[in-house]
Amino acid sequence: MRILAIESSCDETAAAVVEDGRNVLSSVVASQVEEHKLYGGVVPEIASRRHAEAIVGVVQEALDQARLTLGEVDAVAVTHAPGLIGALLVGVNFAKGLSMAAGLPLIPVHHLRSHIAANYLAHPELKPPFLCLVVSGGHSHIVEVADYTKMRIIGRTRDDAAGEAFDKAARAMGMPYPGGIHLDRIAEEGGDSAFAFPRPRVDGAEYDFSFSGLKTAVINQIHNASQKGVELPVADLAASFRKAVVDCLVQNFQKAAEDFHCTTLVTAGGVSANSLLRSRLEALCGEKSWKLYMPPKELCGDNAAMVGAQGFYEWKAGNRAGLNLNACATMSIEG
Ligand code: KG4
Ligand code: ZN
Numbered sequence: 001m002r003i004l005a006i007e008s009s010c011d012e013t014a015a016a017v018v019e020d021g022r023n024v025l026s027s028v029v030a031s032q033v034e035e036h037k038l039y040g041g042v043v044p045e046i047a048s049r050r051h052a053e054a055i056v057g058v059v060q061e062a063l064d065q066a067r068l069t070l071g072e073v074d075a076v077a078v079t080h081a082p083g084l085i086g087a088l089l090v091g092v093n094f095a096k097g098l099s100m101a102a103g104l105p106l107i108p109v110h111h112l113r114s115h116i117a118a119n120y121l122a123h124p125e126l127k128p129p130f131l132c133l134v135v136s137g138g139h140s141h142i143v144e145v146a147d148y149t150k151m152r153i154i155g156r157t158r159d160d161a162a163g164e165a166f167d168k169a170a171r172a173m174g175m176p177y178p179g180g181i182h183l184d185r186i187a188e189e190g191g192d193s194a195f196a197f198p199r200p201r202v203d204g205a206e207y208d209f210s211f212s213g214l215k216t217a218v219i220n221q222i223h224n225a226s227q228k229g230v231e232l233p234v235a236d237l238a239a240s241f242r243k244a245v246v247d248c249l250v251q252n253f254q255k256a257a258e259d260f261h262c263t264t265l266v267t268a269g270g271v272s273a274n275s276l277l278r279s280r281l282e283a284l285c286g287e288k289s290w291k292l293y294m295p296p297k298e299l300c301g302d303n304a305a306m307v308g309a310q311g312f313y314e315w316k317a318g319n320r321a322g323l324n325l326n327a328c329a330t331m332s333i334e335g
Contacts, residue, residue, distance in 0.1 A: 077311025
């Protein structure tokens with residue numbers, strides 16, 4: 001089954017054609033990041049406008065690269081939640097139009113479920129059940145993936161997402177948006193014990209995260225230094241901050257895996273591109289003889305191939321949408 005997939009939840013307009021949930025026939029991503037960089041973060045109104053401008057060309061390009069016409073695909077899948085509402089609406093309405101014009105079934109896909117599905121594209125042998133650390137710009141969850149469309153959140157952030165904390169800390173360090181990747185790169189050059197940052201824990205919820213205190217700690221450190229006219233060693237600051245975030249992520253993920261007797265661990269979302277997170281999980285899983293699956297770095301960020309992958313399993317589970325499909329800014333991954 002060939003699915004034409006569309007993604008527009010944040011600042012990438014993307015389309016892809018995916019066969020049977022696992023085989024990518026084409027994948028096109030038009031990023032708006034250069035424009036949002038000017039403002040230090042995503043400007044929702046600009047994002048919606050750029051999606052509206054880009055979507056026709058991006059979808060056509062995905063069909064062209066797959067050497068298919070609209071009449072040769074079997075369904076349209078679209079990210080409908082969660083995300084920026086105006087941005088999501090562009091993809092949802094375009095997908096509804098295509099579905100109506102071509103008489104194709106419409107499949108609604110949850111953005112975080114699709115991040116998890118990026119792993120199915122890269123790892124043909126991977127099947128649920130497994131435990132997944134979903135870490136993106138807007139979410140940080142530990143999810144028990146019982147089946148392709150049956151999920152339960154067992155840990156979540158109480159405040160900022162890991163990606164958001166990385167981006168805000170990076171911004172305070174003077175790095176361009178989105179800062180996570182720059183902070184990660186610069187951290188490689190620094191000493192991770194140069195600054196003492198907290199490892200916040202949530203009382204009575206051992207799988208939950210809290211990153212806002214950590215973010216405030218680094219921002220305060222930078223402000224105090226600048227008020228005194230002291231220049232801080234950015235690489236050391238980045239390395240110490242990155243280690244604190246990754247320690248929290250790995251510690252809770254490990255505890256959950258042990259408590260749930262789960263020996264297959266998976267990561268998903270933009271922050272799973274973080275080099276320290278990857279190497280720490282590789283070491284942990286090597287030591288415990290657990291299986292570890294992570295998306296290749298090019299599939300960690302937003303793209304539509306992952307939407308086509310999850311769309312296939314949503315389809316198999318009987319999940320269809322009508323022309324009354326709406327976009328939702330927030331929606332649980334549990335459905
Ligand atoms: O999953 P994603 O592409 O979009 C959302 O659904 O939010 O995640 C984007 C987030 C951003 O916060 C970005 O800074 C972060 O992922 N990110 C990273 C790295 N690469 C991307 N954070 C830390 N280290 C990285 N290498
Ligand atoms: Zn995402």
